[in-house]
Amino acid sequence: EGIFDKESAAxxxxxxxxxxxxxxxxxxxxxDAVERLDDCVEMYGKLLKESEAVEEFLDQLEYRLDKYxxxxxxxxNKPLHNHQNY
Numbered sequence: 001e002g003i004f005d006k007e008s009a010a011x012x013x014x015x016x017x018x019x020x021x022x023x024x025x026x027x028x029x030x031x032d033a034v035e036r037l038d039d040c041v042e043m044y045g046k047l048l049k050e051s052e053a054v055e056e057f058l059d060q061l062e063y064r065l066d067k068y069x070x071x072x073x074x075x076x077n078k079p080l081h082n083h084q085n086y
Contacts, residue, residue, distance in 0.1 A: 004012070
């Protein structure tokens with residue numbers, strides 16, 4: 001003979017059933033959260049690569065602008081030749 005009879009065990013049986021249901025729901029939610037985090041990690045990787053490419057492009061652009069600016073300075077500092085030798 002058990003500690004509980006069917007009537008006295010009924011509330012506990014219902015609580016156990018609800019706990020199992022909630023545990024299953026939480027497990028499904030956890031799986032979904034893991035999948036979404038995996039997607040986030042993948043997207044982060046893509047964005048990181050893109051930002052590195054943009055950074056490299058901007059560095060090259062800055063280098064070219066500096067180069068052109070220094071070439072302009074050199075040509076601006078060259079004396080103009082006056083051909084007034086008569």
